[in-house]
Amino acid sequence: MLNWLTRRALSAWRRAQGKPFVTRAAAAKLPTEYGEFDIVVYEDSVDPQTHVALVHGDLGSGENVIVRVHSSCVTGDIFHSARCDCGPQLDMAMRRIVGEGRGVLLYLNQEGRGIGLANKIRAYSLQDVGFDTVEANERLGFPADRREYGVSVRMLLDLGVRSIRLLSNNPLKLAGVSGDGLSVSERIPIEIPASDLTRRYLKTKKDKLGHELTSV
Secondary structure, eight states: OOOHHHHHHHHHHHHHHTOOOEEEEEEEEEEOSSOEEEEEEEEETTTTEEEEEEEESOOTTOOSEEEEEEEOOIIIIITOOSSSSHHHHHHHHHHHHHHHTOEEEEEEOOHHHHTOHHHHHHHHHHHTTTOOHHHHHHHTTOOSOOOOOHHHHHHHHHTTOOEEEEEOSOTTHHHHTOBTTBEEEEEEOOOOOOOTTTHHHHHHHHHHHOOOOSOO
16 A cells, blocks of 8 residues: 555645546445445555445436435445444435435545554554553554545546535545535535544544534
């Protein structure tokens, strides 16, 4: 995997030059318990990664499409970890998109806020002895959040989306998922109530990462 700053620089250069760095690799129908989606797989040529778009319904003009940009979380999305709110957010987003009748869920290969699965589990072990999620990442030598959202802009534009209603609690994400002709018309909260296990995690997101949360 490329260095985080190198990847950002390459992405910015390609965007400035108008050079695409993400291409469609495959597509098919994907029936789910929430409803039917089209699954579209994209390959990133800057930092070889595979990302997924789930598209529900006819996106029409591409204006004001409800969108969730979700970074992969193996522990939460697949194994239903109670340490985070990722899995419930993914479920809520898919239900909301189907309920709207059209929308897009982007599933980006950015585990552990971009540090990868092995480092994420190392961070878990630091959290087990008292560090919060930001402190654990920084102790491992990473920034609090090293995700990069340029790929999401290219994916959405390729799908014909021009403006989005973003499902997110993070106001800082708005700048990352806009530009190059794509705009954010609204941010829609997607808050999961805190539990005893997630309260400190959510408070850290609120206090240190700027997420707008009401349950902590």
